[in-house]
Amino acid sequence: MTTPPSRPGAERTDGSSVRIGALVPLTRPGWVQAGRHVLAGLELGVGDVNDAGGIDGRPLELVVRDTAADPRKAAAAVDELAGLGVAALAGEYHSVVARSAATRADALGLPYLCSSAVLDALTEHETEWVARLSPPQSRGWQTYADFLLDAGHRRIAVATQPSVYWATGTRVLRDHLTPRGGTVVELDMSALGPAAVCDALVDRRATALLLLVGHPEPAVPIVQAVRRDPRLAGTMIGAPAGQPELADWATLLGKDGAAVPFLRYLPERLGPFGARVETALRERLAEAPSFVAFEGYDTAIVLADVLRAAGSHGADRARTAASWPRVAVEGTRGRIEFSRTPGISVWQWAGAPVQVVDRDPADPDRFRVLHTG
Incomplete structure (x- = not known):
């Protein structure tokens, strides 16, 4: 039962x-x-x-x-x-x-x-x-950083809100990307709106924007603004925390929510x-x-x-x-x-699968595996 x-x-x-x-x-x-x-x-x-x-x-x-x-x-x-x-x-x-x-x-x-x-x-x-x-976040987000590097992204912007979780994620990305020639610029969403984010991406010549923010606000309006800005046609939007995994992301954003890579913990x-x-x-x-x-x-x-x-x-x-x-x-x-995993204070399953995936623009209900770690 x-x-x-x-x-x-x-x-x-x-x-x-x-x-x-x-x-x-x-x-x-x-x-x-x-x-x-x-x-x-x-x-x-x-x-x-x-x-x-x-x-x-x-x-x-x-x-x-x-x-x-x-x-x-x-x-x-x-x-x-x-x-x-x-x-x-x-x-x-x-x-x-x-x-x-x-x-x-x-x-x-x-x-x-x-x-x-x-x-x-x-x-x-x-x-x-x-x-x-x-x-642990360090393992997953390092995998995401490797995906960014493999995809040719070196100038990364992160739209972020005050939180130990987002701050830790930003630090993991910066520590992993900087020695490999990458840069991470923080965009404080307590001070910026979606339009200002678009201007900052242009000014900083960022090739990727990562959403380290809550869902649906402000993640959804940021995605919509970037997708509609012709200056940012080649800019990748990413969401390492996994917001696009659940169905309400696709419901709210439709095709705008496709091709947004995120972390998922499933085997291939x-x-x-x-x-x-x-x-x-x-x-x-x-x-x-x-x-x-x-x-x-x-x-x-x-x-x-x-x-x-x-x-x-x-x-x-x-x-x-x-x-x-x-x-x-x-x-x-x-x-x-x-x-016991070094740096982790709790008993840890070390074998959990880690993927970077996105929703297929041709079929937003289908997921594409882009990278594994």
């Missing part, structure tokens, strides 16, 4: 289930569609786990909390879920929010498997309590297991599943493996966290194992 998301005040208290706290952005200003995809993957994974017997005969149950992209709300949700007795935490898409959740989970001694957030420093110090499926081809899950996710979402949905699914099946390995139906949180290095699970996108 498929376990529906729990609502506040509706959690089961009879002790018959093993409960997982799920953190997802389901309301604005969070990226709601990303939250829907994470949750759809978690729900499908939980359903499959339960169909296979659950956790030693007990069903797995999600207790869902909306973070709304608010770090303080996420930290409060972690406190609440810990008090409700969840065995572990899962989910979250926004990196700054996941960092808040991870920091609080570490302080409380609550195992947390982060599904989709990439910020390298999820916690300030090394922790045994937190593991992550998505690749899914195996039979991944293809089966893709079909089920498509039915659940009524649209093509993003890589975020696969991350949600893999989170559920990995946590089930960890909880089974720890025993005690998740009641012993320390034993659960101690199981991260023993994980060996066939996920939808490859074999998942956790290790």
Whole structure:
């Protein structure tokens, strides 16, 4: 069976289930569609786990909390879920929010498997309590920088907003591009509008503009302005954070949203297991599943493996966290194992696939793989 998301005040208290706290952005200003995809993957994974017997005969149950992209709300949700007795935490898409959740989970001694957030420093110090499926930002954005260099781009402009996530991404790009003859110019979107961005691109002779900004505002009007400016006909627009992956990008921008390269964490081809899950996710979402949905699914099946390995139906949180290095699970996108990665404070899946893809101008519903790393 498929376990529906729990609502506040509706959690089961009879002790018959093993409960997982799920953190997802389901309301604005969070990226709601990303939250829907994470949750759809978690729900499908939980359903499959339960169909296979659950956790030693007990069903797995999600207790869902909306973070709304608010770090303080996420930290409060972690406190609440810990008090409700969840065995572990899962989910979250926004990196700054996941960092808040991870920091609080570490302080409380609550195992947390982060599904989709990439910020390298999820916690300030090394922790045994937190593991992550998505690749760290440094790896993904270095791959993106290599793509830019291979495509002949050396003069890069970044339209950015104040955020540790965007600032870290800019630093990764600059550190990787500068020794190889590239330059990175920052355009502060707290001071510039779309038309001023176009003028700055012309003045700086940039050949590529990267959108390190929120979606849909101001990303969508920036794309529209650049696409309509004849002076910028040869300028590449990129979005390393993955905004074009989800369907609302294509809905809002149409053909203007094609040929915008972004990072995606899928293999070039899914195996039979991944293809089966893709079909089920498509039915659940009524649209093509993003890589975020696969991350949600893999989170559920990995946590089930960890909880089974720890025993005690998740009641012993320390034993659960101690199981991260023993994980060996066939996920939808490859074999998942956790290790210590230099510079990363949490247990990390080092084998996550990384691609640079875009939407095909001839068919914006089709994705083209441009680079792998």
